[in-house]
Amino acid sequence: MATITTPAQQRAIEMNNLARKQRSLWGDAFWRLRRNKAAMLGLGIIITAALLAIFAPLIAPYDPIIQNTKAANADPFFAGTKYVDSNYLLGSDQLGRDILSRLIWSSRISMVVGLVPTTLVFVIGASLGMAAAFYGGWVDNLLMRFTDVIYAFPDLLFLIIIMATLRNTALGDLMGGLILMFAALAIVSWVGLARLVRGQVLSLKEKEFVEAARATGVPTRRIMVRHLFPNALAPVIVSLAFSIPGAMLAEATLSFIGIGIKPPTPTWGVMINEGFIVFAQSPWPVLLPGFCISLVMLAFTFLGDGLRDALDPRMKN
């Protein structure tokens, strides 16, 4: 049976469909993010680095650990010196290891070191921050004073102490020191997020929709997870986007000092550390990993900035 619609009705339906374009808050934010060129560039670099990390064994031309002393200290192809070795695109270090392969493999460590501690930070920081804000009273006091203590301690010093004391224990040996590194970075940096989440939830829980949820009989825990947390998520995401490069940089710093990831596992920090020995002869073993660190750092900063703008509801354009 055909339904009869007058032209007026037809137009009303069309208008309705036009106005009814589905766009969620997150969809909106993503749309804004996509229009931000710097953020997209950052995202592109990050995705490239991630792909390199994932497919490192397939992409890297050499094993990053195998030494070939005969071909040591080769310069990269663009250096234009007589030490350029066509077998080693970006040259080799003093032990004759291929720098390109080592850079590619290093991105694995950097990505993992960026992501795993940040995930830990997210879990610890968000749950403690939410608990403190929502329960208030002595719970809040206890958690926040504990947070203050850790906050007051200089990050790098704390990291150095943990890494220096525990590096040579069984924990420090797990996966070439990676596990210890994850733990140390997470312990140092969850506090900022906990404070952020607490502040967010404190202001959100006074909102009427929380009272409305209570009046509907929603249990406390569910209010926290379903109603408060998604509302607090935007600044949390931004904060996490900035904490990833922070963790990467901390790893590089520690490895550079020599108390980070244990050699021979290649990381950018380790490479700079080892390159320093021959810096007078050839700057490339230091400059190349340094460039990689800077690039990824910059990429995350661009993305973080873009996310902040995209998730800020006041930036409607």
Added chain:
Amino acid sequence: MPELLEVKDLKTQFFTRDGVVHAVDGVSFELAAGETLGIVGESGCGKSVTALSLMRLIPNPPGKIVEGSIMFDGQDILKMDEDDVRAIRGNNIAMIFQDPMTSLNPVLTISRQISEALELHLKMDRAEARKRTVELLELVNIPSAKKRADDYPHQFSGGMRQRVMIAMALSCNPKLILADEPTTALDVTIQAQILDLLKNLGREFRTAFILITHDLGVVAGMTQRIHVMYGGQIVEKADTGELFANPKMPYTWGLLRSIPRLDESRKAKLLPIEGLPPDLIAPPPGCRFEPRCQYRREICSQQVPELRHIPNSKPDHEARCFGTQEGGWLVDTDWHKDTGSARELEAIKAEVADLPPEVKRAEAAQEEK
């Protein structure tokens, strides 16, 4: 017939730095199943706190229900444990809040928010809950409900959001709906629609309503009975018609006089109630309205009037006023003509001019520092 709700001597207080605020001070009332009740009073008189007390939603600290009982369906809400109260909230008693712009969670779709109560209380699964949600949205006249269910609150207008709130309140078929100033945040044309909707749905589902408002015009066409609150107490109880035709409390007279009327001549002046609402930390020792009452006598500031039946009125008409009660000096007063003693009015104005409480309070705060 057993009452659905029986509130006895409810006292809710807030313990603040400046002292104990007697926000609700001995409120008692009953409500039968399917009945509609209006609670009227100016801001700060304890209406909303009464409503929140009924659902035990008073933030504690600083608030606390210190006395009284709230029998709902034969059970005392104040004696239940937290889980039992939660099972009642949204399920047997639902609430509609004042500001629909802020009472919906901005990051959840409309459908998720309405489904929540259904999933929690009626144990529906997602698909069932969604189906019911669409039905509810259709019930409150949301056009193309199926599509709009997946919208976010910011895509809805104020009136539509309040419809969504009503749909949420109705979702579990509650026996009682508390509507706290449901139309205050809406513009007048939408107000009428929302009130109409509430009225019709209440009738259809035989839901009891408590409509809380400062606007006598809103309750006039909506409720069977009206309780007037002042200073944390109920000062007058009557049938809606009776209250408008034959009010028996100077405060109610003042309220009625301060409403503009279409049928009055354009020259007729609106008479405001002079003075300021009582300080609920240290309420007046006698009648709470005495400091602002133009009909006051000496007894008013010395003794506390009880809520009593009033002569020359319907049997269930009660008021808290020495003047209109048996043997009082206002029994035969026609409030339209006699606006009280001009001398007392001047005295009230003078008192307010002399002692602005804000100034006093500000001074007290200064001293504390």
